[in-house]
Amino acid sequence: MIRKIWQDMFSMAATEGAPITLEENVEQIIDMLVADKIDPQAFISNYEYLVRDGMPSLREMFVKKNTSGHRTLSIEKHFRHNRARAFPLWFYGAYPDVMSWFHQWQKDISKTHDRNLDSVAIETAKLFGVNIEDETIDENGISDSKGNYRPEYLRNLVNSWRKEVKAKLEVSSPNLYEEAELNKQIKEQLGITEDNFAIIARCTAEYYFELKNNYQDRFNNETDLLATAGFLDAKHYILVEKSIDVSEIQKIAEELSSDEKESILEFIIQLEILLFGIDSPDMDKSDIENACLSKKQDIQKVIEEVQKTGTNDAFVADVQEFMNSSGGSKYREILGIKS
Known part of the structure; x- marks a missing residue:
């Protein structure tokens, strides 16, 4: 689930014309973020803050509600004039x-080596797992086409x-990842499985x-x-398959009854009919409809369970990223969401 959040985040940014990184780097970066249990909420708060170079968003300026999200303390040390160009913004x-440690380390090592640039370069390269004295090293192999260090070398720096x-x-937020894994393990141990419905x-x-619960003031209506x-x-x-359009989902919402209690149930059933139709193009539509309608009681139970237990942190992160990031503006x- 959390990996999917990362994938969606990178896909949406690319679709909006503001990619977080080159497409060739995406999966490696996601591997890295998941391995280090990086919190998507904190990341997007930090990333957006850096994109704006510390300037408040329009929502922060005009709405009293705090939208700073989960920014971390040291992010304020890394405004544009303090950043090294070879390091991508996502890092x-x-x-x-x-990065705070690395910048301080560079200052310290420079003093230790009496500002001998060659010596400093050799020691710095070691942090990235690079033997600078190896004549076979290709500089293009260390940096991508944008001049940023490639993920594998940034991984070495983190190590x-x-x-x-x-x-x-x-x-990082180990609890977020551990909770997701624990929920999965408990279900497996108890033999609990959920079908696609x-x-x-x-x-x-x-x-x-x-x-x-947290963004209703930004919607004009339930639809x-x-x-x-x-x-x-x-x-x-x-965003990825481009097999359906947003308007198809909007149409489902527009055609629902005005009864709020029933609307979410009806909406999910119709959404499932749409998605299963994409996944099973050879299946007769009436069979898909009958299959989804036969699961109505099960779907209702799931809705009630989610309402009772509260939103999982992974979904909180995904919603926050979409509602507050520049990548989701289009x-x-x-969707008619207010700023």
Whole structure:
């Protein structure tokens, strides 16, 4: 689930024309973020803060509600004039403490070596796992086409930091990942499995109640809120596969009854019919409809369970990223979400 949040985050940013990184680096970076248990909420708060170079967003300026999210303390050390060009912005957002340490380390090592640039370069390269004296090294292999260090070398830098500092990464949230893994293990041990009907229902309900409980003031009506929950659940189909359009989800929400209690249930059933139709193009539509309708009681139970237990942190992070990031602005406008 958390990996999917990262994938959706990078996909949405690329779709908006503001990619976080080069496409060739995405999977390596996600591997790194997941391995280090980086908190998506803290990351996007840091990243957006750096994109704005510390300037408040319009929402922060005009709305009293605090939207600073989960920014971490050391991120304020890394405004534009303090950043090294070879380090991508995503790395500063995910590892601000590593960068603070690295900048200080460079100052210290420079003094130790009497500012001998060759000696400093050799010691610095070691942090990245590079033998600078190896004549076969290709500089293009260390940096990508944008001149940023490639993920594998940044991973080596994090490992060097870890050996030296022996501390928890500032932006990591082991509990978030452990909770997701524990829930998975408990279900496996108890033999609890959810079919695709329940999975879609759970995800959509998680998004719906998080939006309703914490962002309702940014929606004009229940229809727009439902459509947004559906969009978040179907992001992969919309942004990656491009097999459906946002308007199809909006149409489902617009055609529902006005009864709020029934609307989320009806919406999920119709959303499932749409998505299963994409996944099973050879299956007769009436058979898909009958299958989804036969699960109505099960879907209702899932909705009630999510409403009772509260939103999982992973979905909280996903919603926050979409509702507050510049990367989601295009689709927020399409969905009629207020700034």
